[in-house]
Amino acid sequence: MTSTRTGVQQAQRQESVRLTRYAHGGGCACKIPPGELEEIVAGLTSPGAVGGGLIVGLDHGDDAAVVRLPGGTGSLAAVATADFFTPVVDDPYDWGRIAAANALSDVYAMGGTPLVAVNLLCWPRDVLPFDLAREVLRGGRDVAATAGCVVAGGHSVDDPEPKYGMAVTGTVDPARLLRNDAGRPGMPLSLTKPLGLGVLNNRHKTTGEVFPQAVETMVALNRDAALAALAAGAVCATDVTGFGLLGHLYKLARASGVTAVVDSAAVPFLDGARDAARAGHISGGTRRNLEWVAPSTDFGRTDEMTRLLLADAQTSGGLLVAGEVPGAPVIGELVPAGPYRLVVR
Incomplete structure (x- = not known):
């Protein structure tokens, strides 16, 4: 009886706490704006990178670092x-x-x-109960287990604002990398998850409304999409997170020396996303994303609301692949470089 009563009390306490009220931003929308971030990291390439084992580093803003394993056969990198x-x-x-x-x-x-992950936890220990932190860690453990990734410890600090994530290490075949700078004219652009996570999350933070379709999309792993992209012969991809579709596509087009053309009518959105945007649930991160890409984008007659949704700061969004991915909509194509890096129709 005691353990049952304790479990009920914990559940009631969790329901009474709105975690998003303790955050100045939400999810990947709290990232440092892309333009400011590029200024910060400019020139900070590791001294050991030149002529060393680094395959992918800071140069083009790829999603992760890739380094050759010392003494390896060359068919495996970290x-x-x-x-x-x-x-x-x-x-x-x-x-x-x-x-x-x-x-x-x-x-x-x-x-x-x-292969292996370690937890990164910041927690206001005098404000929020630790049973909430335990639930956060349990959620991370369960998703990592689904991915076949071991969670082995981590690091925690007392922080006025709760934050959570992971440092992850894996392996990849250097000959089958997906990277930002490998796009070429003629490649179609596929998007493996719908947009709208940012505006729905912002509405959730403001109103308390729960959007199961957004949660389901965010917890879905990009594993199958990556495998499908590799099986289709793709060599160029990125994921769509805090810089929005347009921000991440801009980085890809710039790194690859091409122009990306987006068919806005072909871009999928989650149910309720446009309603949330029309109701004004646009994050500051989304507006900064749009400001960053605007000088390099030909928007044609695209209306302001569509522009904002295409720049919507996503959290755990899908993959943006230069190539056709079975089951994923084609939302545009790469063409030879023109006066703009992005063209939105």
């Missing part, structure tokens, strides 16, 4: 990444699942397989 953020939903278990899926996504976006 992939390393870290990703964490503030609560994007109020349910602690779901937040843990979402954050883990988002961190693992960086490895999948490089064409790799995650």
Whole structure:
């Protein structure tokens, strides 16, 4: 009886706490804006990178670092990444699942397989009960287990704002990498998850409404999409997270020396996303994304609302693949470089 009563009390306490109220931003929308981030990291390539074992580093803003294994055969390299953020939903278990899926996504976006992860937890220990933190960690553990990735410890700090994520290490065949700079004219663009996560999460934070379709999308691993892309012969991809579709596509087009053309009518959106946008649930991160790409984008007659939705800051979004992926909609194509890096029709 005691354990049952304790479990009920914990559930009631969790339901009474709105985690998103303790965050200045939500999920990947709390990232440092892309333009500012590029200024910060400019020139910070590791001294050992030149002529060393680094295959993919800071140069083009890829999703993870890739380095050759010393003494290896050349057919296997290590992939390393870290990703964490503030609560994007109020349910602690779901937040843990979402954050883990988002961190693992960086490895999948490089064409790799995650092997081991460590937790990164920031927690206001005098404000929020630790049973909530335990639920967050449980959610991360369960998603990592689905991915076949071992969670082995981690690091925690006392912080005024809750944050959670993972540092993930995996492996990849260097000859089968997915990377930002491998796009070529004539390649179609496929998107493996619908957009709209940012506006729905922002509405959830403001109103408390729960959007199961958004949670289901965010906790879904990008593993199958990556495998399908590799099987189709793709060599160029990224995932769509805090910089929005347009921000991540801009980085891909710039790194590849091409122009990306987007058919806005072909881009899939989650149910309720347009309603949330019309109701004003646009994050500051989304607006900064749009400001960043606007000078390099020909929007034609695209209306402002569509522009914002295409720049919507996603959390644990899908893969953006230069190539056709079975089951994923084709939303545009890469063409020879023109006066703009992005063209939206």
